[in-house]
Amino acid sequence: MGQMAQSISQVDKEELLKILNIAFAEEWLAYYQYWLGARLAVGPMRKAIADEFEEHAGEELEHAEKLAARIIELGGTPVLNPEEWQKTALCKYDAPANPQVIKLLEQNMTAEKCAITRYQKICEMCFGKDFETYRISEDILHDEIEHEEEIAAYQEDIRTVLAHFKED
């Protein structure tokens, strides 16, 4: 265990590990929500949207990996039991019971907005105090902002198509 690596973090360790585990649990749920959505999606542009979901799923999994590594470096333990994911996460899992892309996009948009607030918060906690956790959280924040943007673009495209059909 890296003693120096841990001692240079100037953030309250308990508080930091708590929020990193919240984010870690949320990433697994986000991964699963996208992964399942990619397979269930029906409706306009389903192939393109499913591909986007698949890509996002892979990135959420990478986020979980980065967080697990950081939690361990800080002397903590990543949430051990999948049963705990939903109890630990503050961004709630929204089961894709309705496979229509419009609904799936809405659910994922809510999750991305929540993720953005989570990493913004971690960045604020770590800014100037824990450079390594800050760097990781900033990287993830960047991806989540991109995800929000991509989901928003699909929502906009679908609205355009629907408006067009209404006019005819």
Ligand SMILES: [Fe+2]
């Ligand atoms: Fe993520």
Ligand SMILES: [Fe+2]
């Ligand atoms: Fe995301």
